[in-house]
Amino acid sequence: MQLDSPLKKLCIYTFLILGGLVMLIPFYWMFVLSTRTTTEVFNFPPPLVFGQYALTNYQNLLKATPFFLNLWNSIFVATIHTFLVLLFCSMGGYAFAMYNFPGRKYLFAAVLATLMIPWMTGIVPWFMLMKTLGWIDSFKALIIPGIANAFGIFWMRQYISSNIPSELLDSAKIDGCPEFLIFFRVILPLLKPATSALGIMTFIHSWNNFLVPLIIIKNESKLTLPVALNRLFGDPSRGFDIGVMMMGTSLAVLPLLLVFIFAAKKFMDGMTAGAVKG
DSSP: OOHEEEHHHHHHHHHHHHHHHHHHHHHHHHHOOOOOOOHHTSSSSSSSSSOOHHHHHHHHHHHOOOHHHHHHHHHHHHHHHHOOOOOHHHHHHHHHHHHOOHHHHHHHHHHHHGGGGGGGHHHHHHHHHHHHHOOSSTTTHHTTTTTOOHHHHHHHHHHHHHSHHHHHHHHHHHHTTHHHHHIIIGGGGGGHHHHHHHHHHHHHHHHHHHHHHHOOOSSSSOOOOHHHHTTTTOOOTOOOOOHHHHHHHHOOOOOOHHHHHHHHHHHHHHTTTSOOOO
């Protein structure tokens, strides 16, 4: 028997709320463990409420690692990388969507083909290239590679093809607007949903990037948060302090949560752009 509409909505919303709460449990437990000692963490049953050692774990975290310097490194790298990705991928997607140049289909197919190649297969030649360029122990190796990636170009190309009419480009040309001004003053402001979604995904990926900083960065003052926090596990002078590790992880996750909360609407607009035609 088919359910009535109100009951059906109630079931859907109940399911979504329960699913959301389940997704929040790991975050909640992480914050709880950041306020506990290692002994309390391994108690049974495990602690489910906040403890009294948040300040102690925070102080021990600052003693174990230059947390705020590592935080600044992550913010700097992720922000600059995200900005450049949005710039170059939007320009690349705009070119593929709006200009009919010789070999466009084949070039776009070649760009998409790179998505089928696992990144790890090229890690050795990539490292040799970074060494040749003199980018070892430099933020350049964390920022520059991937700023014109295939996924970003594909994402922007699809959005522009579906939502930006070619007549708008023709009108701007008739008015005598130069090519670069057409993109920056006419097209780019219309790409906010797509750039917001791509920006959030890029920022999170850059923020959580662990392998590349681990390979490239040698100077401890240039470490990003994932690598710096990982070194807490291998510090023999401090032992295995779960509370301090969870405190560092909790503080590292907060910027990502804030970015997503403030940009959630734009993110969802970008994810659903083109799904419904008006």
